[in-house]
Amino acid sequence: MKIGVLVSEGPYTHQASDTAYNFVKAALDKGHEIFRVFFYHDGVNNATRLTEPPRDDRNIVNRWSELAKEHKLDLVVCIAAAQRRGIMDENEAKRQGKDAHNIAEGFRISGLGQLVEAGIQCDRLVTFGD
Amino acid sequence: MKIGVLVSEGPYTHQASDTAYNFVKAALDKGHEIFRVFFYHDGVNNATRLTEPPRDDRNIVNRWSELAKEHKLDLVVCIAAAQRRGIMDENEAKRQGKDAHNIAEGFRISGLGQLVEAGIQCDRLVTFGD
Amino acid sequence: MSDEMMEEDGVIKKFMFVNRKAPYGTIYALEGLEVVLISAAFEQDVSLAFVDDGVFELKKGQDTKALGQKNFSPTYRALEGYDIEKLYVERESMEARGLSEEDLLVDVQVVSAAEMADLMAEQDVVISF
Amino acid sequence: MSDEMMEEDGVIKKFMFVNRKAPYGTIYALEGLEVVLISAAFEQDVSLAFVDDGVFELKKGQDTKALGQKNFSPTYRALEGYDIEKLYVERESMEARGLSEEDLLVDVQVVSAAEMADLMAEQDVVISF
């Protein structure tokens, strides 16, 4: 089955990203296709490579990056939500005149249309939030 | 009167940072001293210079930076909370081996002790959160 | 986006956006509305449900000057221009909040909890804010 | 930090940390505990209140293996070593959640809502998580 996932909260503060991750792993294990993971609202904060959690804690961002690499996941960060919250890739940073960018490996920035498209294309769209 | 402020949520997603800002401005207008504004939990996300909100919206980060400059406010970001969420100054980025930093002007990174100290030193400590 | 893909597929799904949060206290109502506006471009069968504190999004007379945030409530009135015309308000939620239809800034269909339950159950995609 | 400043002042204030959130669903309980631990270094008069879902922080038998988060509940038992010994649980909150003292992983004082109200009112600094 083709499944889309929407993550609406950032890492650590709410459990949403953890649950989404565990759900996606289980879905892949069962042979489902993860069409896209879309990060909206504070969910865009899952896509910064600048986090450095305590050593005895999970690294939520790296976990997503690694899962994306392993399974060729499409991790999409909403551009409008990202701009509000300070998530930038190199292109966006240049375009906005910012002197730094912070996006983590495996994430790409795109428009909200990617979420609606996931709703259209997928058999199911599952939201994880606050 | 000496007032301390604790901001526990990031910009835009919750109203906490807006209310804290309006409260601090009103307190300064009335001649009170703002001893410190401490950013904890997702509140650390108020301290990134990479945000680019829509042009017709307020710029929450810049507003704090400007108020700090004008009134010599002490804006302190909790180091442990900042590491979890990807807020870095130049020193921290170096120490953690990160290739970028994102802290905005007027904010400094320090320990949680600064919050407890604010509780001890201030006549009042007001928390804004979710 | 993928207009070609849509044309190829010609899929029209029933999308419902469920609004359960008050405006301004959190950003969910505003950013939810942004999804609704984008969805219009995809020519799907879109409806909006206002349940619980989501009803407050439609309260007349919002004035955000003293708050310093943007008043986005006029956008609900603009939805018609995007061919988004199915706005449902749950009567139980509205009445528990001391509101009546005259308090709302846009024409809506006020439905009972049971009717809202039916509407939700017949959707293909439900996104909640 | 500012040990000198504290010695100069010699101020001892009554600090209460009010825990109202369940663990794991959000980070507030964990990051709240980090403030509590730091506060021990300042030799203040510290107490912890567990109200509403905060009572769940003290539930025995937490096992986070399948969740992939760290189980931080043993830290509540370590608070004694930091000379933080005033842990108050509101009886009404505990009972509404189907819990009794035997369900809690650390010794606490169970107090009524009225007693908790008195305790809160006599604090100098209340920080809520």
Next chain:
Amino acid sequence: MLHIVNKSPFERNSLESCLRLAKQGSAVLLIEDGVYGAAQGSSVEAKVQGAMANVKVYALDADLQARGMANKVLDGVTVVDYGGFVDLVAEHSNLQSWL
């Protein structure tokens, strides 16, 4: 003591908990989505009005106005601006935010 409540009483339990644990004579300031607790005709009206026998209730004007609720405020609730918020903080020797 000043109690600050920032959540809608229809969505969360914080106003209820605050009113349970606020001592007679304390003040309750409703801000952000908390101002909905000051509205006339709602399902929490009776509870808030009952509480006003014991505590003084305030609501933040900017939040009422933003939400279109300024003309629906219960009798007995005092509306304050941000300056009034600061004054309430200064006037009470301690305070608590019900997060």
Next chain:
Amino acid sequence: MLHIVNKSPFERNSLESCLRLAKQGSAVLLIEDGVYGAAQGSSVEAKVQGAMANVKVYALDADLQARGMANKVLDGVTVVDYGGFVDLVAEHSNLQSWL
């Protein structure tokens, strides 16, 4: 239809709203802090038990265990792991998260 509830029924209104708007025969999955709604002996037990006449209630094992609630689950609630969560999503033709 599958309804997913992730908030404590003592803190928020989402379980209550879900049960009000879930049609007979639908499934309700409790995850994250939502699993507290599956507990025995609480003030919401009667409401959840009443609802089980109309809807099937599930709770996520990892969340129950993390919170020390695995041995307090109401009779009639089906405990599932993440794989079971995926199966529930696949088995129901539509779903809703009560955020």
